[in-house]
Amino acid sequence: MDKYMTLSSHVTKVCQSASFAIAKIGSIRKYIDRSTAERLVHALVTSRLDSNNGLLYGLPGTVISKLQRVQNSAVRLVLGVKGYRVDINDLRRSELHWLPIRDRIAFKILMLTYKSLHGLAPPYLADLLTTYQPTRSLRSATQFLLDPPRRIVTSYYGERAFSTSAPKLWNGLPQSIRKATSLAIFKNT
Structure with missing residues (x-):
């Protein structure tokens, strides 16, 4: 390192x-x-x-x-x-x-995110993710978004952490992919 x-x-x-x-x-x-x-x-x-x-x-x-x-x-x-x-x-x-290398990296993080949200990954990964829960009634409440961490310790290292990168990539996906009912469907879309 x-x-x-x-x-x-x-x-x-x-x-x-x-x-x-x-x-x-x-x-x-x-x-x-x-x-x-x-x-x-x-x-x-x-x-x-x-x-x-x-x-x-x-x-x-x-x-x-x-x-x-x-x-x-x-x-x-x-x-x-x-x-x-x-x-x-x-x-x-x-x-x-x-897929190109950069997309392969993002795909791997998104796969871990999907597995974490659906109980298919180790609990310590799922604990790093928080689903988006708005304080009042908003349309975004039903879009299955993740809440990024509020405080990033360092801008360079912190943005590369799973707890920060996973919500960023996940929220960038179309809603139909985020709401995939199975891992096979998620992979293929």
Whole structure:
């Protein structure tokens, strides 16, 4: 950890290990089909990128871009794309249906939030969240919103905490998604 909690050394190590796995898969890529390559990438690369990525919420773009470059390399490997003139974002979205790293981080926090609100997560996470209860009758009372904490200790570290980031992301979702009746419906919408 550095003094600004950017986790840059952690991200660098994750990128190194994921890049090593990409290189190893790349050495056998011509002998395997696309679905096998995709499974290997999920097992050896994506699992590293997703491990503890909820902690990376709110980090500077320079740190997240390192992880994004690794994911882009994995997309090129799976699809067999040569060169850099191809729009990798379109391929990632249309061919593989993968979320970009920043969205994967937000998705993980939102999944933990949904599970916490529905009793599917550990109680210590649910205790960090407070549902919005207005003092008088308002239309917003029925929208299943979360109440962000009133006092943030530090603006940089405090906004990255689960108790602050979860309500911010949750309240930004459309009401139909917030009121999803099951985890499967929540994931797919």
